[in-house]
Amino acid sequence: MDFKGSETIPGPRTEDQLPQTAEAAAKIVIVGGFGVGKTTMVGSVSEIKPLTTEETMTQAGVGVDDNFGSASKTATTVAMDFGRIKITEQLVLYLFGTPGQERFWFLWNGLFEGALGAVVLVDTRRLEVSFDVMGRLEERGVPFVVAVNTFPDAPRYPFADLRTALDLSDDVPIMDCDVRRRASSRDVLITLMRFLHSLAMTGSRT
Amino acid sequence: MTPPQRQRRSPQEDPPPQPAQDKKEDERPNPERLYVVAGADGNRADLDLVTLIVARVEDPPHSATPEHAALLRLCAAPLSVAELSAYLSLPFGVVTVLLTDMLAAELVQARAPIVRKALPDRSLLEAVMHGLQRL
Numbered sequence: 001m002d003f004k005g006s007e008t009i010p011g012p013r014t015e016d017q018l019p020q021t022a023e024a025a026a027k028i029v030i031v032g033g034f035g036v037g038k039t040t041m042v043g044s045v046s047e048i049k050p051l052t053t054e055e056t057m058t059q060a061g062v063g064v065d066d067n068f069g070s071a072s073k074t075a076t077t078v079a080m081d082f083g084r085i086k087i088t089e090q091l092v093l094y095l096f097g098t099p100g101q102e103r104f105w106f107l108w109n110g111l112f113e114g115a116l117g118a119v120v121l122v123d124t125r126r127l128e129v130s131f132d133v134m135g136r137l138e139e140r141g142v143p144f145v146v147a148v149n150t151f152p153d154a155p156r157y158p159f160a161d162l163r164t165a166l167d168l169s170d171d172v173p174i175m176d177c178d179v180r181r182r183a184s185s186r187d188v189l190i191t192l193m194r195f196l197h198s199l200a201m202t203g204s205r206t
Numbered sequence: 207m208t209p210p211q212r213q214r215r216s217p218q219e220d221p222p223p224q225p226a227q228d229k230k231e232d233e234r235p236n237p238e239r240l241y242v243v244a245g246a247d248g249n250r251a252d253l254d255l256v257t258l259i260v261a262r263v264e265d266p267p268h269s270a271t272p273e274h275a276a277l278l279r280l281c282a283a284p285l286s287v288a289e290l291s292a293y294l295s296l297p298f299g300v301v302t303v304l305l306t307d308m309l310a311a312e313l314v315q316a317r318a319p320i321v322r323k324a325l326p327d328r329s330l331l332e333a334v335m336h337g338l339q340r341l
Contacts, residue, residue, distance in 0.1 A: 009276045009279070009280070009293060009294060010293065011279065011280045011285075011293055012280075012283075012285065012289070012293075017283040018258070018283055018284045018285065019283070019284075020260070020283065020284065022258055022284040022317070023258075023317055024258065024317055024318065024319060024320050025256035025257075025258055025286055025317075025319050025320065026256065026319060026320040026321075026330070026334070027254075027255060027256045027319070045341065051288070051289060051292035051293070052292055053255070053288045053289075053291040053292045053297075053298055054291070054297050054298065055297050055298045055299055056297045056299065057299075077297075080255075080288075082255075082288055082292075084286075084289075085337065085338070085341065086337075087333060087334050087336075087337030087338075088333060088337060091320075091330075091333060091334070091337070092256075092258070092286075093334055093337070093338075094255070094256045094286060094288065096255070096288075110254055110255060111255065113321070114254055114319060114321030114322055115322060116320070116322050116326070116331075116334075117322070124209065127209050127210050127212075128210040128212070131210075131212040134212065135212075135213075135214075135215040136215075138214060138215040138216060138217065139215050139216070139217060139218045140217070140218070141217040142322070143322075155209075157209055161208075161209060162209065164211075165208075165209035165210060165211055165212060166212050167211070167212045167213055167214040168214075169214070182341065183341075186338055186339075186341045189338050190335055190338050190339065193331050193334050193335040193338065194335065196326055196331050197326075197328055197331045197332065197335070199326065200325060200326040200327070200328045200331065201328070
């Protein structure tokens with residue numbers, strides 16, 4: 001390394017640098033309720049140590065119910081953990097996990113716009129915490145698959161029951177996953193890619 | 207045992223209105239400080255979290271601010287805007303403003319992201335699938 005590496009702001013490790021041939025990147029968003037394993041999933045498949053980016057946004061009292069009567073403007077910081085997978089020498093895939101309060105994620109312009117698709121992680125002990133996020137993805141036309149993070153003490157429902165409970169159309173994949181395991185998390189991402197591919201074949205999604 | 211029940215939603219014609227990024231009127235101290243780092247509000251370049259940024263010059267010009275110089279060093283090899291934001295510990299919006307200046311000054315180059323389309327690119331999805339299988 002030349003002297004540039006000795007600057008005070010740490011950059012990527014040499015082995016984490018992308019080749020100059022990297023032409024373009026795509027992103028996938030992992031969503032789900034608090035504590036469902038989103039950050040763990042990002043970490044288990046990422047080739048780099050997960051990083052955090054954030055955005056500060058002011059909003060005019062959207063869904064904020066804890067400041068009645070005061071000026072309806074709040075500054076909120078939304079943080080995103082993300083990881084990266086080099087697909088080819090030209091193509092890079094980024095995975096964004098979404099810690100914190102889900103009602104703020106959708107205020108971040110450009111997080112879901114352009115995402116190839118999303119993974120909705122669910123915990124069968126608290127299925128309902130994913131309902132709103134799934135609805136918002138549907139409203140925005142972001143295709144998603146559902147991955148059930150298999151916590152040992154969580155109730156097990158047949159997929160047919162989960163499909164009904166989550167009101168999933170027949171074509172939306174749902175699968176079990178152990179987000180701590182790279183192979184399992186990777187398989188969820190591959191399932192999402194297959195699903196997107198099938199949508200491309202049928203051209204059914206706008 | 208019956209799980210709770212959700213109701214599916216359908217795509218909306220118009221996405222919900224996005225909140226204005228009205229930093230001028232914001233009275234909180236932190237955004238103000240960041241506002242100074244980012245300079246006057248100009249039009250921001252259309253940068254995605256995963257737009258790749260690559261330096262076009264090796265050394266920052268004398269006029270470069272410390273933030274510009276740090277960005278230039280970081281993107282000697284291609285790096286996404288999200289990574290630049292993470293390494294510099296600056297919010298995404300602030301980094302896009304800094305990069306807007308640097309793009310205009312031709313200090314860096316932006317490589318546009320691959321975004322979801324009505325009809326996705328099948329060969330791209332296949333490439334990603336194959337890449338994931340190698341993990």
